[in-house]
Amino acid sequence: MNRAIIDNKGIPPLAGICTYEEACKPGFTVDRSVELLKRFNYIAKMLNQTLAAHLARVPEWEVKCAFGYHLWLDAEHSAAIRKRVSEMREPPLGLDHVPDERLHDWLDEAIRAENTVELLVGVYRVIRPELILAFNRYLNEMNRIAEHPTYRLLRGMLQEEEEMVAWGEQALEALVQTPEQTASAAQWEAHLRAFLKAAGGVDGSDVSEPCTAVPRSDGQRYEMDPAPQRDERFIDPYNTSAKIDSYPWEEDSSPEEKAYSLIYKRLREMDVPEWMGPILYRIEGKPWEYYTDLSRQLWDETRHAMLGEIGLYYGGVPFYKYPIPLGASMILNTDLTPTEAHLILWRIEQSLMPKQTGKQKEWEIASETGNPISQLIQDYDWADEVLHAQIGRKWLVPDYGSLAATTEIADHAMRAWGQAAAKTATWSEQKEWWPAFIEEIRENQKRLASSNI
Template sequence: MTRVKMNNLGIPPLAGVCSYEEACKVGIDVDRNVSLLRRYLYIQTQLNKIFAAHLASTPEWEVKCAFSLHMWLAAEHSAILRKRVTEMREPPLHLDKVPDLQLEKLFQELIRSDGTSELVVGIYGVVMTEFVAALKLHLDETNPLVDHPTYRILKIIRMEQEEMLAWGKQAIVGLTPSSEIQLKTQKWADHLAVFLDNAGGISGEANKIILDNKVAPRNDGQPYEMQMEPKRDERFIDIYNDSVKIDSFYGDADLEPDERTYALLYKRLREMDVPEWMGPIIYRTNGKPWDYYVDMSRQLWDEARHSMLGEVGLYQDGVEFYKYPIEYKTSMTLNKAFTALEAHTILWYIEQSLMPKETGKRYEWVVAMESDNALAKTFQDYDWADEVLHAQIGRKWLVPEHGSLEEMKNQGALISQRYSIERAKLDVHSEQLVNWWPQFLAEIREGRDKIRGKQLQPK
């Protein structure tokens, strides 16, 4: 419909945001908009918390990687939505107040998922599927010009949620290989759907149902207790074996540059234990400003990404990342024997120890630069940049806890001493006898030469 023929000089009107007809749509009023956005930010806040609670104890490496990214995106999306709510006549107060007790019950059930398949089906097959649908409806209904700030952020959030959902749908297929598992997860999806329906859906505007008395909640009214012990799936072998001291290889100037660089790539691979101990830190730390959870979730994602860089570095030269031991004694020790504040303090203590020019991250980059591994050079370049950020995050949130930077350093040293003692107790779980490094080095060199030989052959 064209109401009047406009002379816009051949230039798209309304800054290209929308057509005149779309701008004539009445759309959603401010009060309803705020109500919806508060539900959305609550959902993202809860997903961030659920990812944090389950990341360590989820055995499947690929799921840990995805949870790390999706956890950070949930924190970011919650932060963006919080900011928008405060721009719409709402003071920045009570943004963490539960908007709907029925919605809270849904997430109290979801966090109690039994195993990875239930958890992934619940997050992606139920909650995220409906969340994406709710965002689409919101974008269709709101006036894209008058409510452009909301329209813009919901478009961004929807795009990233759809990318996460696409991963989740494929992961569900991989995690439900048998009809028995499919039946189990479908029952769990149906169970969660009852709670979502009782909340009136994501928006709260659907017809609410009366909770079926036959649907017994798993939530017994007691606070959820996360599983602190990190887990790895059956592909990983001898996961307590740290007999190969990686630092001694890349720090040895007498070794060949490629061996030193492969040691760095393996060190990156081992960084998965950092997300495995950061998840519990984040989950157990309550009452902080939301920026804390955004910063910590970002650092967690960076550490998982570093581990994936190691994974790719081995793949580049033909070695499966799970073939040789990837120990997790650090996360096992810190999760089980230390408080969240202690675990965070030692994380910072390690990060700041990597800042000196001659021994830290710059040195690792120099080692990679001396090799002919171009990919490793790029990896170390960005790893160095990330670690500088992480040291800043630690100072930002920990100095107020300890009172001063000097006291934080003192506490870090004391905690490190106790950590070394506790960590050594795990040696009994591995014979620590197998020096697998020569075999790994021979295999990856052979793979590299074979792959490069194929690349150099004339087509």
């Protein structure tokens, strides 16, 4: 029923956001809105931490790639919610407090997944779908004009959550192949839903029931397994016989060798997200902006590895056919502290800035090879690395007082890493493979050229 007849001259009123009738909804009070947003924020934060804790350990490359992307989105979602809450109430905001211990218990179970399937079930079949339901409930009940900034925020987050769930379901379809796996996945889902039921749902408004499931949690913070893993497709993961770092600089190297040495360097960057995951999860007590910045850097490094994957596809070679070393992340994750690992990461980024030997030079070499994919990759890799050097400087230099002091401490960590990493050379026969790889690339170029691809 219309309460009044209004002449809007045929123009949609209220900026087209909703009708007058919809705008008369009482919606949520500011206090209730803040309460719900804090719950959403806590879930986004815990999703970021869950994926960071497991990225190195999951063996499937494709899952690592998705985790690198999704944990960055989770960090961004949390940052956006935090900003919105700060607009609605004066400090203290309490955004780093647990909003509901029962919510904590639910998410603390999910992070204790014992394999990839359990992890995907928890994150993509339980947590994110329930978050989507809560977002939709909020959007349906809210007053879109009174709290339009929240409406816009949740609509964007909803789309990304739906896209993540769609990926997770496809991944589970691929990984769950047997009746036993199906039963195990269903059992883990039921386990997590029992804890969710006890919490009254994501927004706490559902009827809760006491949880009778036996928790895996011992009440202590989850201890992640930092040792990186790769699945059965990947061979000889400690083989560093190919001196890829030197090939682009040799004047007598062929264009193919220059282009694909740079592409392969990007492919190898998967070890960076594998060592950044433990940094994100193990270093506690920083401002959320720290985790957002590092999540962005982790996603960029994941993209670089994916660009390497694409570059090899362009050359007709499966990305897993030849060795992709993981010794760097293995030693950094198991022999050094997360702070040392971050210092080393920053020191490496700093070393890539000089024009004559760094990222600009790599881009120039890639441009000269005539390989358009190599040039594209290096163009964006260069831009990303400039940002990464700034991120490291932003968060590390203030802790040590000066750039010089930070550099000295980082160099000390680099030496410790080099000494510890020397042992990984003995974990492989170091069989040379690079000439066979380049020969395959050349043969593929001939084949693709004759096929007009």
